[in-house]
Amino acid sequence: MPVTSVMDEQSPFATFRADVEDYLRSAGLGSFTSLLEIPPSATYGHLALPLFSVTLPSSLPVVPQESLIAGVRIAGHYLNFTAKTPELALMSYRRALERGGRYACLPQERGRVIVEHTSANPLHPMHVGHARNAFLGDSIARLKAARGNKVETHFYVDDMGLQVMIAALGFERAPPMPPGEKPDHWVGFVYAVSNIMYELAQLDHMINEEPEKYSELVSRRDNLMGYAQALREKHQREFDLLSSALRGLDKDAWEKELGQTLRGMEGGDDRFKKRVEAVVKLALEGFRQTLDEAGVSFDSWDFESAMANPEELKALLAAASASPFAVTYKGTLALNCDAVAKLPNVTAELGNLGLKEIPPMVLIRSDGTSLYETRDIIYSMKKLQLADEVYNVVGAEQTLAQLQVKLALFAIGHPKASHLHHVAYEEVRLPGRKMAGRYGSYVTLDELIQTAVTMASQEIRKRNPEIDRESLEKSARSIGIGAVKYSLLSVSAQKAVEFNVTRALDFDQNSAPFMQYAAVRAKSVLRTAEERGICIPSDPRTNQLLHPLEEELVLLCSRLPDVASYAADSLHVESLASHLMTIADRFNSYYASVPIIGAPDAELRGARLALCKLVEISLESGLSLMGIQVPSEMRRKLPKNAGHESSE
């Protein structure tokens, strides 16, 4: 990918670091620049060189006047460098004013990037697990864009699976959607009822065939009936109509009809396509509403059925057969992934993989129809055609499958195989409540957002009972949704999380509302200053900023673009979350310990206001990279003995 790096696209802190590196070179220590680290406490300095393996020259050179280094001193086993924080503050402040909402990241790249994410099956509403995917993918897309890339987001619609066919069959027999029902919730209901009926038909068949397993089968049957009962409580009339319509189908009838639909889809038969489309369209309509509410948008919706195109399939199979890795496995064409993984260029990129036994990848069924993974290869090639780098945000349980797709591309000699990336995330569990989409048992993202927004409204109204409806809704949305996003984004994607609604919606410290609150406070100070006719100087006397928290805030903000860039490049969104948290935390402490508008003199006041502005821009632009908005106001809680609590 072409990467252009210009001086002015460095972070302010990186400019300081560059000066330190120059200094080290002038001292003959140029080979140690990579050892530079940020000291655990600013009392040591702002960059440090551990000296354990370094022999210092007998005398250190004088620091050049124009550099950003304020001082160099040896402390224990470290050579500590202090930055000229006033200059760093000024640089950061000016950069922040100039770049505004784009301050937090460095646009040093010029690639075309595709982020494929969410890609929930059009069978039921999105739940918390999909939310983690959606927010992670959305944030990665925002980060990649902030890095200067041209980003497209894609949603892969699985309209080819057996489960979708089950939903489609049920849908044909289902009564009309009740008024007021959300389309994807309705699809989820129809699908779950149909699937339960299908499984019951299978069970009935097995009970006849294998009477010795009678008690086990009956208990599975009872279990299904439990789910059915819960569904019936949701829509009694519709449940009764649909279940009786499906009751006539025995196992064989189900399978006959499902098989027909599958083959029809594969062959591109319009009759069957329309049948499936009807359900899928409805589900996607619901997804769009949910995603819209959550502030997640897509540039493209890609249908899996379009990947079963016979010509592309033929071309792929031809390329695969011609590959030296083509093997016959269980009588059909497959690729020897294990051997591909041992190719020197593949090992070079993927490391040793650890996976010593990668199973062969079957490309085609004996009856000539395509497989999910085959279609995924075709889809990957399409994506690679449109972009320089492709990121697939897909659950960690699919690591092997994702790897196989990539190895298949290597096997057929695809030139961009190494540009396909799997962004893995671990699952989200719910405490005490197992989610089962197949049986209609889940906590939907819609419910979660609804709860979060309602809780946020309550908090707002507690503080500001007179607020008008429109502002209330707007603030509640950014606070509630922000809280949900932060709770999922602040934890490393590699960690499985047990989703705790109470915890996610804890609006106290270590939450989105905490950071939003800090940003809003900064805004409020700036607004108050403006109302009192105090303007922030364009040339603030930042050399007045001597308070330790002021220095710390300057350092943190000056480093933000580096942190965000790291988050973008390494895909570790949580490192950005954590840095922003620190800024918010330090600012809150600062706010409590130092008067800004009430500063003893005008110069100091101007400098503090400038710092306030820098913090505000840092927080707001940083949060926007996670898709979190800052509301325009968040009232403080009234003192116990003031206000009119009686209206509550």
Add this chain to the structure above:
RNA sequence: GGACCCGUAGCCCAGCCAGGACAGGGCGGCGGCCCUCUAAGCCGCAGAUCCGGAGUUCAAAUCUCCGCGGGUCCGCCA
């Protein structure tokens, strides 16, 4: 049987990629703070065998190996 991810105070999480100065936060607990720009806040106290062991190193939460515990994957399913 093989492989991948995770394991840090009662609970949740950061730090691990690029090993370095007393392991940072938060929740919960205890005690304080609205005369000052928003108390969704601030200050203080208590709380840690960094899962265990070995190795590499001047130096290991961080790298390597062996274990233990939890999650996941290994279909002509999607």
